Amino acid sequence: MLFAVNMDVRIPADLDPQVKADTIAREKAYSQQLQKSGEWRHIWRCAGQYSNLSIFDVADNERLHEILWNLPLFPYMDVQVTPLAQHPSDIALSTD
Amino acid sequence: MLFAVNMDVRIPADLDPQVKADTIAREKAYSQQLQKSGEWRHIWRCAGQYSNLSIFDVADNERLHEILWNLPLFPYMDVQVTPLAQHPSDIALSTD
Amino acid sequence: MLFAVNMDVRIPADLDPQVKADTIAREKAYSQQLQKSGEWRHIWRCAGQYSNLSIFDVADNERLHEILWNLPLFPYMDVQVTPLAQHPSDIALSTD
Amino acid sequence: MLFAVNMDVRIPADLDPQVKADTIAREKAYSQQLQKSGEWRHIWRCAGQYSNLSIFDVADNERLHEILWNLPLFPYMDVQVTPLAQHPSDIALSTD
Amino acid sequence: MLFAVNMDVRIPADLDPQVKADTIAREKAYSQQLQKSGEWRHIWRCAGQYSNLSIFDVADNERLHEILWNLPLFPYMDVQVTPLAQHPSDIALSTD
Amino acid sequence: MLFAVNMDVRIPADLDPQVKADTIAREKAYSQQLQKSGEWRHIWRCAGQYSNLSIFDVADNERLHEILWNLPLFPYMDVQVTPLAQHPSDIALSTD
Amino acid sequence: MLFAVNMDVRIPADLDPQVKADTIAREKAYSQQLQKSGEWRHIWRCAGQYSNLSIFDVADNERLHEILWNLPLFPYMDVQVTPLAQHPSDIALSTD
Amino acid sequence: MLFAVNMDVRIPADLDPQVKADTIAREKAYSQQLQKSGEWRHIWRCAGQYSNLSIFDVADNERLHEILWNLPLFPYMDVQVTPLAQHPSDIALSTD
Amino acid sequence: MLFAVNMDVRIPADLDPQVKADTIAREKAYSQQLQKSGEWRHIWRCAGQYSNLSIFDVADNERLHEILWNLPLFPYMDVQVTPLAQHPSDIALSTD
Amino acid sequence: MLFAVNMDVRIPADLDPQVKADTIAREKAYSQQLQKSGEWRHIWRCAGQYSNLSIFDVADNERLHEILWNLPLFPYMDVQVTPLAQHPSDIALSTD
Numbered sequence: 038m039l040f041a042v043n044m045d046v047r048i049p050a051d052l053d054p055q056v057k058a059d060t061i062a063r064e065k066a067y068s069q070q071l072q073k074s075g076e077w078r079h080i081w082r083c084a085g086q087y088s089n090l091s092i093f094d095v096a097d098n099e100r101l102h103e104i105l106w107n108l109p110l111f112p113y114m115d116v117q118v119t120p121l122a123q124h125p126s127d128i129a130l131s132t133d
Numbered sequence: 134m135l136f137a138v139n140m141d142v143r144i145p146a147d148l149d150p151q152v153k154a155d156t157i158a159r160e161k162a163y164s165q166q167l168q169k170s171g172e173w174r175h176i177w178r179c180a181g182q183y184s185n186l187s188i189f190d191v192a193d194n195e196r197l198h199e200i201l202w203n204l205p206l207f208p209y210m211d212v213q214v215t216p217l218a219q220h221p222s223d224i225a226l227s228t229d
Numbered sequence: 230m231l232f233a234v235n236m237d238v239r240i241p242a243d244l245d246p247q248v249k250a251d252t253i254a255r256e257k258a259y260s261q262q263l264q265k266s267g268e269w270r271h272i273w274r275c276a277g278q279y280s281n282l283s284i285f286d287v288a289d290n291e292r293l294h295e296i297l298w299n300l301p302l303f304p305y306m307d308v309q310v311t312p313l314a315q316h317p318s319d320i321a322l323s324t325d
Numbered sequence: 326m327l328f329a330v331n332m333d334v335r336i337p338a339d340l341d342p343q344v345k346a347d348t349i350a351r352e353k354a355y356s357q358q359l360q361k362s363g364e365w366r367h368i369w370r371c372a373g374q375y376s377n378l379s380i381f382d383v384a385d386n387e388r389l390h391e392i393l394w395n396l397p398l399f400p401y402m403d404v405q406v407t408p409l410a411q412h413p414s415d416i417a418l419s420t421d
Numbered sequence: 422m423l424f425a426v427n428m429d430v431r432i433p434a435d436l437d438p439q440v441k442a443d444t445i446a447r448e449k450a451y452s453q454q455l456q457k458s459g460e461w462r463h464i465w466r467c468a469g470q471y472s473n474l475s476i477f478d479v480a481d482n483e484r485l486h487e488i489l490w491n492l493p494l495f496p497y498m499d500v501q502v503t504p505l506a507q508h509p510s511d512i513a514l515s516t517d
Numbered sequence: 518m519l520f521a522v523n524m525d526v527r528i529p530a531d532l533d534p535q536v537k538a539d540t541i542a543r544e545k546a547y548s549q550q551l552q553k554s555g556e557w558r559h560i561w562r563c564a565g566q567y568s569n570l571s572i573f574d575v576a577d578n579e580r581l582h583e584i585l586w587n588l589p590l591f592p593y594m595d596v597q598v599t600p601l602a603q604h605p606s607d608i609a610l611s612t613d
Numbered sequence: 614m615l616f617a618v619n620m621d622v623r624i625p626a627d628l629d630p631q632v633k634a635d636t637i638a639r640e641k642a643y644s645q646q647l648q649k650s651g652e653w654r655h656i657w658r659c660a661g662q663y664s665n666l667s668i669f670d671v672a673d674n675e676r677l678h679e680i681l682w683n684l685p686l687f688p689y690m691d692v693q694v695t696p697l698a699q700h701p702s703d704i705a706l707s708t709d
Numbered sequence: 710m711l712f713a714v715n716m717d718v719r720i721p722a723d724l725d726p727q728v729k730a731d732t733i734a735r736e737k738a739y740s741q742q743l744q745k746s747g748e749w750r751h752i753w754r755c756a757g758q759y760s761n762l763s764i765f766d767v768a769d770n771e772r773l774h775e776i777l778w779n780l781p782l783f784p785y786m787d788v789q790v791t792p793l794a795q796h797p798s799d800i801a802l803s804t805d
Numbered sequence: 806m807l808f809a810v811n812m813d814v815r816i817p818a819d820l821d822p823q824v825k826a827d828t829i830a831r832e833k834a835y836s837q838q839l840q841k842s843g844e845w846r847h848i849w850r851c852a853g854q855y856s857n858l859s860i861f862d863v864a865d866n867e868r869l870h871e872i873l874w875n876l877p878l879f880p881y882m883d884v885q886v887t888p889l890a891q892h893p894s895d896i897a898l899s900t901d
Numbered sequence: 902m903l904f905a906v907n908m909d910v911r912i913p914a915d916l917d918p919q920v921k922a923d924t925i926a927r928e929k930a931y932s933q934q935l936q937k938s939g940e941w942r943h944i945w946r947c948a949g950q951y952s953n954l955s956i957f958d959v960a961d962n963e964r965l966h967e968i969l970w971n972l973p974l975f976p977y978m979d980v981q982v983t984p985l986a987q988h989p990s991d992i993a994l995s996t997d
Contacts, residue, residue: 038289039177040312041186042373049338050913050976068222079188081135081217084962085906085969085982089220090137092175097230097289098372102314105373112338118373120232120312121177122294124185126164134961136984138757145722146241146304180290181234181297181310193902193961194756198986201757208722214757216904216984218966231369233378242433242496260414271380273327273409276482277426277489277502281412282329313369316377318356326481328504330565337530385422385481386564390506393565400530406565408424408504410486423561425570434625434688452606465519465601468674469618469681469694473604474521476559505561508569510548518673520696522853529818577614577673578852582698585853592818598853600616600696602678615849617858626721626784644894657807657889660770661714661777661790665892666809668847697849700857702836710865711945712888713954740990751956753903753985761988762905769806769865774890792808792888793945794870796953798932810949817914866948873949880914886949 038094039078039121040101045088048113063109071104092121134190135174135217136197141184144209159205167200188217230286231270231313232293237280240305255301263296284313326382327366327409328389333376336401351397359392380409422478423462423505424485429472432497447493455488476505518574519558519601520581525568528593543589551584572601614670615654615697616677621664624689639685647680668697710766711750711793712773717760720785735781743776764793806862807846807889808869813856816881831877839872860889903942903958903985904965910951912977927973935968956985 048057071077079092095101105116123130144153167173175188191197201212219226240249263269271284287293297308315322336345359365367380383389393404411418432441455461463476479485489500507514528537551557559572575581585596603610624633647653655668671677681692699706720729743749751764767773777788795802816825839845847860863869873884891898912921935941943956959965969980987994 038291040290041177041179048976050916052338065222069224072222072224080220080223081137082220082966083137084216084218084966085980090215090217098232098312098314099230101312102370102372112336116373118312119186120180120290120293120310121186122180122290124176124178126161126168127176128165128168134963136962144304146244148722178294180294181308194904194984194986195902197984198754198756208720212757214984216962216965216982218962233369233371240496242436257414261416264414264416272412272415273329274412274486275329276408276410276486277500282407282409311378312372313378314372316368316370318353318360319368320357320360326483328482340530386424386504386506387422389504390562390564400528404565406504408482408485408502410482425561425563432688434628449606453608456606456608464604464607465521466604466678467521468600468602468678469692474599474601503570504564505570506564508560508562510545510552511560512549512552518675520674532818578616578696578698579614581696582850582852592816596853598696600674600677600694602674617849617851624784626724641894645896648894648896656892656895657809658774658892659809660774660888660890661788663783666887666889695858696852697858698852700848700850702833702840703848704837704840710867712866713945713947737990741992744990744992752988752991753905754988755905756984756986762983762985770808770888770890771806773888790888791954792866792869792886792948793954794866794948796944796946798929798936799944800933800936820914870946870948879951880912884949 038097040093040095041119041121042091042093042101042105043083043088043117044091044108044110045086045115046110046113047087047115048110060109067107067109076100076104134193136189136191137215137217138187138189138197138201139179139184139213140187140204140206141182141211142206142209143183143211144206156205163203163205172196172200230289232285232287233311233313234283234285234293234297235275235280235309236283236300236302237278237307238302238305239279239307240302252301259299259301268292268296326385328381328383329407329409330379330381330389330393331371331376331405332379332396332398333374333403334398334401335375335403336398348397355395355397364388364392422481424477424479425503425505426475426477426485426489427467427472427501428475428492428494429470429499430494430497431471431499432494444493451491451493460484460488518577520573520575521599521601522571522573522581522585523563523568523597524571524588524590525566525595526590526593527567527595528590540589547587547589556580556584614673616669616671617695617697618667618669618677618681619659619664619693620667620684620686621662621691622686622689623663623691624686636685643683643685652676652680710769712765712767713791713793714763714765714773714777715755715760715789716763716780716782717758717787718782718785719759719787720782732781739779739781748772748776806865808861808863809887809889810859810861810869810873811851811856811885812859812876812878813854813883814878814881815855815883816878828877835875835877844868844872902961903956905983905985906955906957906965906969907947907981908953908955908972908974909979910974910977911979912951912974924973931971931973940964940968 068077068080072080076093076095077091078094081090083090093101093104095104105111108114164173164176168176172189172191173187174190177186179186189197189200191200201207204210260269260272264272268285268287269283270286273282275282285293285296287296297303300306356365356368360368364381364383365379366382369378371378381389381392383392389406393399396402452461452464456464460477460479461475462478465474467474477485477488479488485502489495492498548557548560552560556573556575557571558574561570563570573581573584575584581598585591588594644653644656648656652669652671653667654670657666659666669677669680671680677694681687684690740749740752744752748765748767749763750766753762755762765773765776767776777783780786836845836848840848844861844863845859846862849858851858861869861872863872873879876882932941932944936944940957940959941955942958945954947954957965957968959968969975972978
């Protein structure tokens with residue numbers, strides 16, 4: 038089941054630089070683990086923004102929440118979730 | 134070059150039903166042609182909305198505009214365009 | 230899987246009264262059928278608004294979209310979808 | 326009398342961790358007490374958000390305010406209140 | 422139980438003048454009947470706007486919705502509802 | 518001359534508790550003095566919010582500003598001012 | 614007593630041209646009469662907009678509403694009203 | 710003197726096709742005349758939108774308003790105006 | 806050339822009181838100097854707000870920016886700028 | 902390929918003055934280097950704002966993001982990106 042997720046990151050200017058670097062490193066490792074397992078299908082940087090657009094393929098809402106809630110950068114993020122469905126124009130569905 | 138595009142469709146209630154059906158049919162054919170050619174990489178329905186989230190892979194801004202401007206439903210759409218770049222956490226970039 | 234859905238209805242002032250009455254009657258029948266089958270768990274009127282807050286319990290995003298897209302009043306609605314998960318404070322989860 | 330309440334939690338990044346943990350624990354106990362007494366009918370997590378959607382069944386506006394005002398996390402919340410009424414399509418009302 | 426209600430009126434420019442005049446007359450009669458019965462406690466014009474701010478004193482959410490839903494101008498209104506409670510600084514509550 | 522005023526209070530989390538308690542006490546005394554003098558006609562709590570809706574009856578804009586500017590909590594408030602006029606449906610105006 | 618008023622004009626595209634021309638002519642005459650009487654102190658065009666910023670000097674809120682409500686273009690306007698007071702930096706108040 | 714101007718075009722769906730085509734042709738001729746005279750310095754299409762971003766170099770606000778007000782498509786546009794000044798980092802100003 | 810400027814002041818709660826008092830005093834002197842020279846034509850307090858509405862009469866955009874950028878309170882302000890033009894209904898323009 | 906970029910700068914009030922001055926100096930040098938290389942085609946100050954409107958001419962989205970991400974003031978900026986295309990009315994395209 039697919040979800041589009043926009044994540045806007047706003048790290049406080051006074052966050053300890055070591056904590057910041059460590060959190061970003063853990064975020065990257067966490068994301069890559071989920072990409073490899075297939076649940077985090079796409080991650081793109083929004084050009085000129087500290088934001089990404091991601092596509093998740095998960096079993097249900099519970100799993101989506103579990104993944105996002107445990108993002109190391111979650112406390113510094115604004116998150117928008119859009120549940121996705123198949124589009125009738127998608128050629129993957131076409132039998133023409 | 135990738136772009137995320139959100140399209141919200143608002144067809145006027147008094148549009149001639151035949152014109153409406155014809156426009157939607159042409160929209161589908163147009164979209165599928167571009168999906169087959171590889172420029173319209175993904176199209177998802179936003180669940181519960183007359184909207185889609187699409188990913189385009191085009192040569193440049195000119196081509197993106199040409200594609201969107203010629204959508205049969207373009208006159209009835211609100212469109213949002215987000216240019217995308219590679220994300221540093223994307224495993225496709227990783228050499229670890 | 231639960232979703233909260235807000236539906237705001239805006240019927241055009243010039244809609245044919247018979248079409249309007251018929252559409253509202255079909256909407257009610259459609260809703261009650263889904264309530265009886267268990268997928269439309271709750272429907273509340275937002276006081277003072279031509280709006281409702283509903284809770285759906287469906288198999289996945291596809292089914293949610295199918296239900297909403299086929300609402301007789303769908304062409305006249307603004308719809309907001311919020312995927313829900315279990316809350317850690319929910320006593321239904323508690324083993325204390 | 327039913328109310329839908331959205332609570333968005335924004336805990337300051339520099340809040341003392343012990344104070345934070347204690348406040349969250351008190352919030353959970355407070356919520357569960359009201360769930361058991363029947364006034365806090367539903368609590369759902371909004372997937373991917375530090376937010377919940379709750380349904381309260383209270384005697385009146387005064388009681389709703391008293392409950393919300395005394396939430397341990399209230400100083401860190403943005404709260405939206407929607408008074409609810411019976412929906413004419415609700416099968417609980419139907420005599421068909 | 423008190424509610425503040427903001428009503429913004431937007432009558433379509435092409436509404437039949439006789440229908441418009443009749444609807445406004447019925448709105449006035451309806452409002453005055455509820456003012457006399459004590460449920461519509463205050464009605465003020467927002468200066469420079471086709472809007473009013475009203476205070477209702479009703480038994481519950483159901484009654485509030487019933488009153489607003491049956492406003493002759495309801496189909497042309499944007500309505501905002503704010504449930505009110507006693508304020509701790511209100512001198513009506515003071516025993517000092 | 519009547520004005521509706523919405524006051525949203527946002528006290529910084531790190532305000533000294535003694536200063537906070539003192540400011541809130543002075544706010545209450547200030548409000549009650551103006552209620553007794555007749556200029557602060559109504560004050561209601563917006564249920565579930567650290568906000569109030571108030572009605573002022575003052576000589577002119579200057580006096581309204583003077584009252585609001587000197588609120589002890591003014592530095593922590595977002596304030597919205599709506600000038601009010603008599604509504605043609607107000608039964609206080611009716612000679613029917 | 615001074616008020617700043619922003620008026621945004623949105624004349625429907627299908628308004629009868631003669632009615633439109635007549636309404637605009639009456640609007641101009643109405644405005645100029647009030648400018649001459651001193652109540653409509655300033656009127657400026659917002660560059661590039663079908664909008665104006667005006668300053669009114671009126672006895673009270675009632676008179677402001679009466680003036681605005683009777684604008685020939687009022688049914689086609691979005692109006693914003695800001696009550697003004699003397700600014701402590703205004704040299705007209707200075708005795709230095 | 711420079712101004713950035715965003716123009717969003719929303720032509721009503723029921724505009725006569727001949728009137729529409731004629732208006733668009735006159736808009737193009739009008740724009741090109743001002744480009745040639747040097748007052749309309751840049752015009753770019755916002756990709757995927759029926760919108761443009763333009764830079765004007767005009768004598769003053771009056772002239773800017775005169776140009777925009779007389780755009781053949783002006784009745785169908787939402788216009789945003791941003792007055793521009795020299796930026797201290799502009800190399801055209803640099804004497805380094 | 807006229808501009809309307811809205812200035813909303815948000816002084817941080819933890820600003821040193823002496824710095825704050827000094828900045829406000831310099832702001833007043835700065836404003837009064839420009840009022841006397843004729844460039845700052847009007848300054849009004851928005852009633853109930855730490856905001857003002859001002860009218861500037863300056864040579865060009867550069868001068869407007871220079872004035873605003875050097876406001877002692879500029880770092881604590883949200884500023885909105887509206888370029889103004891003569892209104893065709895202004896009696897100052899009338900030769901009737 | 903052209904992009905319009907709006908940058909709003911919000912430097913925290915408590916940033917060390919030396920760090921602030923150094924960051925602004927590096928921002929200027931960085932911008933001027935890119936202006937000289939031709940990628941940063943225009944930079945204008947938005948009058949009365951700590952904001953600029955810039956036009957970039959870059960190879961692709963990747964390069965745009967790289968430039969913006971490395972702005973010394975990037976952590977303190979809100980950035981909006983608009984991809985631009987040729988406008989059909991642009992005289993540079995005309996063969997008339």
